[in-house]
Amino acid sequence: MDKTKKLSFKIPLETHRKLKILAAKEGKAMSEIICKLIEDYVEREGEYESK
Numbered sequence: 001m002d003k004t005k006k007l008s009f010k011i012p013l014e015t016h017r018k019l020k021i022l023a024a025k026e027g028k029a030m031s032e033i034i035c036k037l038i039e040d041y042v043e044r045e046g047e048y049e050s051k
Contacts, residue, residue, distance in 0.1 A: 023030045
């Protein structure tokens with residue numbers, strides 16, 4: 001398993017509600033969906049050189 005880092009942020013209540021419903025319909029955790037979105041963004045916007 002990859003090492004992880006906790007990330008907290010605020011989102012509008014309605015957005016949270018909609019995401020929770022969609023995640024439940026797909027049988028996924030909300031964090032799984034959010035991580036995938038972030039990974040896609042990082043890949044699309046360019047490479048990051050890790051130290």
